[in-house]
Amino acid sequence: MRVPCAVLIALGLIAGCAAAPLRPSPVAPAAAGAGLGARAATLASGLIGTPYRYGGRSRAGLDCSGLVFYVYRELGLAVPRTAAEQRAAAVPVAAEALRPGDLVFFYTPEDHVGVYLGNSEFVHAPASGRPVERARLDSPFFILGFAGGGRLAGP
Numbered sequence: 790m791r792v793p794c795a796v797l798i799a800l801g802l803i804a805g806c807a808a809a810p811l812r813p814s815p816v817a818p819a820a821a822g823a824g825l826g827a828r829a830a831t832l833a834s835g836l837i838g839t840p841y842r843y844g845g846r847s848r849a850g851l852d853c854s855g856l857v858f859y860v861y862r863e864l865g866l867a868v869p870r871t872a873a874e875q876r877a878a879a880v881p882v883a884a885e886a887l888r889p890g891d892l893v894f895f896y897t898p899e900d901h902v903g904v905y906l907g908n909s910e911f912v913h914a915p916a917s918g919r920p921v922e923r924a925r926l927d928s929p930f931f932i933l934g935f936a937g938g939g940r941l942a943g944p
Contacts, residue, residue, distance in 0.1 A: 825864060825943040826890025832860045833890075833904035833912040839921040841914050846870070851914045851921055853902050857892060860904060861941060868941060872900035879939025884926070887938045893926065895934040905938065 833856065842850025846858045854872040861868045869878050876894045887893070887905045895901040903913030909926045924931060 824890070825866070826888050826940070828864055829860050829890035829904055830906050830912075832863060834906060834923075836860070836921050837912060837923060839914070841917055841919055841921070843917065845914075853914045856912070856914045856921060857902055857904060866941060866943060872902040875902055876900070876936070876939055879941055882938035882940050884935070884938055888940070890940075892939045892941065894936040894939065895931060896936050897930070897934045900936075901934070 836848070836851065836856060836859070839848055840850045841852065842855075843852050844855065845851045846855035848859075851859060854870060854875055857872075857875055858868055858870055869875050872894065875892060879892050882888075882891055887907075889905060889907045891905040893903045893905050893911050895903075901913065903911040903924070905911045905926075906923070910923055911926060912921060912923055914921045915924070926932070926935065
């Protein structure tokens with residue numbers, strides 16, 4: 790279901806004004822033997838603050854799908870470049886079964902993707918003028934736009 794853009798923008802503004810500040814989630818540093826998802830979540834968390842750049846796929850600047858592309862490339866997994874292609878390549882995962890490193894997809898109203906951290910938090914590259922940041926799945930903006938979760942298969 791697609792939600793009109795004006796509704797999503799209004800809810801996003803309301804959520805931004807009313808939301809409590811985010812605290813870092815307890816994502817443990819990736820150990821050498823940690824699974825792909827845990828390592829992806831840790832790497833994505835380390836990119837918070839990276840500038841947004843449309844089409845970006847490096848530490849110099851990232852867009853949403855470029856964030857996923859970069860994280861998984863660093864971990865040795867080739868993934869498609871766009872959010873829609875990443876969604877098609879991922880194995881669907883129900884919201885209640887999400888694990889760190891899974892992908893979370895949204896229509897905001899365009900295709901959008903982030904890397905799930907756990908505890909309803911994820912990392913994403915939101916838009917021009919805003920750096921990579923942590924957000925919550927249970928914020929009104931993302932609840933309405935949630936399109937599903939997905940898991941990438943490791944090498």
